[in-house]
Amino acid sequence: MVTASIRKEMYALADCNNFYASCERVFEPQLEDKPLVVLSNNDGCVIARSQEAKALGFKVGDPIFKFKDAVRQHNVIVRSSNFALYGDMSHRVMQTMRLFSPDVEVYSIDEAFIELVGLRGRNYENEMRRMRATILQWTGIPVSIGIGKTKTLAKLANHYAKRTIGIGGVAKIPQNPNEMLKTIEVGDIWGIGRQWSTKLRNIGVKTAFDLAAMDPTLIRDSFNIIAMKTAMELRGHKYFHFEQTPDQRKTLLRSRSFGKPVETWQELSEAIASHATRAAEKLRNENLVAKVLRVFFHTSLFNHRDPRHSTHAVVELIPPTNVTHDIIKAAVGAAEPMWQAGFKYKRAGVHLTDLSSGQVQCSLFDSEEKRIQDKRIMNVLDAVNAGMGAGTLHYAATGFTKVMQMRQLRKSPRYTTHWDELPECLCGLHEVQGGMSHISQNTK
Amino acid sequence: MVEELRLPLIGSGVEAGLPGFPSPADDFIERTLDLNEQLVTNPIATFFVRASGHSMDGAGIHDGDLLVVDRSVTPIHESIVIAVIDGGLTVKRLSKRGAGASLLPEPNNMDQGVYLPIEVGPDTDATIWGVVTWSLHRLGKKCTR
Numbered sequence: 001m002v003t004a005s006i007r008k009e010m011y012a013l014a015d016c017n018n019f020y021a022s023c024e025r026v027f028e029p030q031l032e033d034k035p036l037v038v039l040s041n042n043d044g045c046v047i048a049r050s051q052e053a054k055a056l057g058f059k060v061g062d063p064i065f066k067f068k069d070a071v072r073q074h075n076v077i078v079r080s081s082n083f084a085l086y087g088d089m090s091h092r093v094m095q096t097m098r099l100f101s102p103d104v105e106v107y108s109i110d111e112a113f114i115e116l117v118g119l120r121g122r123n124y125e126n127e128m129r130r131m132r133a134t135i136l137q138w139t140g141i142p143v144s145i146g147i148g149k150t151k152t153l154a155k156l157a158n159h160y161a162k163r164t165i166g167i168g169g170v171a172k173i174p175q176n177p178n179e180m181l182k183t184i185e186v187g188d189i190w191g192i193g194r195q196w197s198t199k200l201r202n203i204g205v206k207t208a209f210d211l212a213a214m215d216p217t218l219i220r221d222s223f224n225i226i227a228m229k230t231a232m233e234l235r236g237h238k239y240f241h242f243e244q245t246p247d248q249r250k251t252l253l254r255s256r257s258f259g260k261p262v263e264t265w266q267e268l269s270e271a272i273a274s275h276a277t278r279a280a281e282k283l284r285n286e287n288l289v290a291k292v293l294r295v296f297f298h299t300s301l302f303n304h305r306d307p308r309h310s311t312h313a314v315v316e317l318i319p320p321t322n323v324t325h326d327i328i329k330a331a332v333g334a335a336e337p338m339w340q341a342g343f344k345y346k347r348a349g350v351h352l353t354d355l356s357s358g359q360v361q362c363s364l365f366d367s368e369e370k371r372i373q374d375k376r377i378m379n380v381l382d383a384v385n386a387g388m389g390a391g392t393l394h395y396a397a398t399g400f401t402k403v404m405q406m407r408q409l410r411k412s413p414r415y416t417t418h419w420d421e422l423p424e425c426l427c428g429l430h431e432v433q434g435g436m437s438h439i440s441q442n443t444k
Numbered sequence: 445m446v447e448e449l450r451l452p453l454i455g456s457g458v459e460a461g462l463p464g465f466p467s468p469a470d471d472f473i474e475r476t477l478d479l480n481e482q483l484v485t486n487p488i489a490t491f492f493v494r495a496s497g498h499s500m501d502g503a504g505i506h507d508g509d510l511l512v513v514d515r516s517v518t519p520i521h522e523s524i525v526i527a528v529i530d531g532g533l534t535v536k537r538l539s540k541r542g543a544g545a546s547l548l549p550e551p552n553n554m555d556q557g558v559y560l561p562i563e564v565g566p567d568t569d570a571t572i573w574g575v576v577t578w579s580l581h582r583l584g585k586k587c588t589r
Contacts, residue, residue: 029573030531095488138489138516140573416491425526425533427505427549428497428559 009238010116010124010147011154014097014131016090017142017162017169019110020048023089024079026140027415027423036077039064042257043080043409080408088416092139100131105242113151115242125172132169148173151240152233155190156181156208181209181234191230196223208234252290254279255349261300262345268297269332269339275350276324276331277395281385283322283352284378290352291320295331297338297348309343320356323374324381327352328395483578489516491574493526493533499549499559500524500535505579511535513574526573529562533573536562 016022020038025031035052039045046062056074058067064078071078090109097104103115116124128145135143146157153173160180161171174180187197189208199222205211211219212234220228229239254275262268272295283290296312313334321327331350384393413421484490495509503524505511511526519525521540526533527547536547539561547570549559564570 027533028531029528029533029571032531092488134516138486140515419492422492422494422510423533424494424496425511425535426497427495427499427501427507427535 010149011151012114012116012124012128012145012147013107013151013154013158014112014114014128014135014143014145015158015162016093016110017144018048018050018054019090019141020079020081020086021050021053022141023082023086024412025050026089027085028412031077034077035074036079037064038079038081039410040081042259044257047081078410080411082412082414084414084417085412089139089141093135093141093143096135096138097131099134100127103242113154113242116147125170128170129168143169145170146173147171149236150233150238152190152230153177153236156184156188156234159184159188177236178209181212182207184208186211189230189234191226196227199223252279252282252288252352252355253349254282255296255347255351257347258345262348263341263343265336265339265341268345268348269335271348272297272331272335272350273328273395275348276328279350279352280322280324280327281382283355284382286357288355288357289320289322290327291317291354291356292352293317293327293330293334294351294353295335295349296351297335297345299343300346303344303346306344307342309340309345311338313338320354323378324395325377326374483512483580484514485577486514486516489574490514493576495535495579498555499551500537501550501552501555503537503550503579504581505535505576506581508582510580511576512578512580514577515574517575517577519572519575524576526576528571528573535576538572 021031021036024036024038031050033052034050035056035058036050037046037053037058038048040047044063046058046060046064049058049060053076056070056076058070058076064071070076086109093110094104094106094112097112097114101114101116103117105113105115107113116127124147128147132143132145135141144158144162146154146159146161147170148154148157157171157173157180160183161167161169164171184207185197186192186200186205186207187194189211192200192211200206200211203222205214211231214231216228216231219231233239256271256275258271262271279290292314293316294312294314296310298310299306299308315330315334317326317330327350335348381393413423415421415423480487491513493511493513495505495511496507498507500506505524513526517523519538521538523538525536525538525547527536527538528534529547534547537550539546539548545564547562547564549561551559562570
């Protein structure tokens with residue numbers, strides 16, 4: 001047996017429980033135990049729910065106006081999204097994790113993979129329990145943690161930790177994982193998703209255990225290489241390394257509904273340029289370039305009285321790029337011929353696809369000087385906007401007044417990022433909501 | 445079109461003197477003092493909170509003061525804490541006696557008896573939200589230059 005060189009690698013996946021709802025509750029503890037939903041950028045759809053709201057049947061994507069009665073009937077707290085708050089709280093959670101392991105891979109705003117190999121000689125489960133308790137005390141955010149030999153298993157353990165009451169939010173894939181794998185439905189496996197799960201169920205593969213038992217070559221031939229790697233990961237063989245996932249970003253969408261209908265080309269083009277700008281920033285941030293750009297805009301999908309118009313245009317970006325002015329030019333240039341007067345446009349967006357990392361290839365159209373100069377401009381742009389606030393330096397094409405004011409009527413204060421919006425704590429008589437009777441009862 | 449792009453280097457230290465001529469004081473520049481170093485020991489767990497009301501005037505916390513709250517500090521006997529009482533955030537002095545604890549108001553002498561202490565027991569749901577480590581009190585009116 002060769003054991004000497006085997007490193008006992010382990011991954012943990014830490015995932016904040018109902019993250020947006022939890023953030024709201026840190027600063028408003030009275031929301032604890034109450035059904036709470038958070039709405040999308042324009043107060044349109046549900047994007048996050050507290051456990052209580054989930055139990056009432058609210059789904060992500062539900063347009064809130066259709067559920068007015070349910071909201072009133074169950075006293076559901078409805079909040080606009082407060083990304084200034086969620087972003088800051090996310091940062092605090094991730095920073096706390098970094099005190100426990102140097103290798104933290106932020107996977108989304110509310111989850112991260114942690115490589116545990118550095119914690120040699122310690123009991124991983126206890127260590128993660130300690131981390132969970134620290135995050136809860138320091139930030140007020142409850143997290144669930146799954147531990148496993150591969151990222152897929154860690155994700156699966158996390159799923160188990162989240163829905164199993166009484167294990168304290170931390171679960172580890174046991175030495176013999178079969179029993180646990182049998183309790184996980186195939187659609188709940190990371191990287192399998194809805195598209196494969198139906199097909200898998202049709203051929204009798206219902207649980208994670210079934211998938212792990214399947215012949216890998218058969219999986220590769222009937223599905224794809226990612227599904228095969230996922231199955232191998234379920235068996236404990238590492239295929240997704242640190243900073244690698246089965247669902248690498250392939251597309252990037254930036255779109256938003258307008259606060260009020262947009263009728264002029266000036267306003268519409270500014271909105272498109274602004275989406276293009278933010279998409280380009282995101283690309284540079286992730287060291288990606290885009291090859292294909294789709295720009296779209298349409299009138300309200302719900303308003304049937306006014307004339308309706310929905311259109312989009314696709315252009316190839318030659319060469320693939322992440323330079324803001326190239327992307328603005330392509331998006332606005334493609335949108336202009338499609339625009340028609342006389343419509344009340346409700347939404348516009350820029351969708352970048354065929355993303356790839358790596359070097360921007362030179363083409364016939366691309367001079368070396370332009371490339372170097374573009375890079376310099378982008379560096380300055382990103383440095384200034386990072387240091388002085390997003391949008392400090394921006395392209396004239398995005399306009400000088402923000403046409404797209406978001407409708408956010410129920411936003412909580414930006415408790416942690418604005419001096420004028422700090423949480424208030426009472427030093428007074430009226431601190432007990434609902435009257436003094438309760439407090440005097442407990443005063444001896 | 446822009447023909448040439450001339451921009452200062454971000455973060456370069458040459459603003460202090462004439463270009464090319466280092467200021468004679470350069471050798472003595474250490475750094476500027478950052479108040480955060482005094483006030484914020486653990487930024488991850490530190491939150492700022494605004495005080496409202498007079499029940500803690502005696503402890504040096506006045507209406508409108510800015511409180512620095514560190515959630516990573518373990519509350520001990522006599523700590524000033526932010527407590528969650530019936531769902532709201534309040535400031536109190538924590539008093540621990542044996543197994544029991546109480547949350548005490550600390551008003552000025554003339555207000556003694558106006559605010560009542562809260563016994564924390566099995567019947568009272570009180571959680572400590574964080575420990576107040578500093579109170580920043582503005583002297584005089586908000587000044588403008």
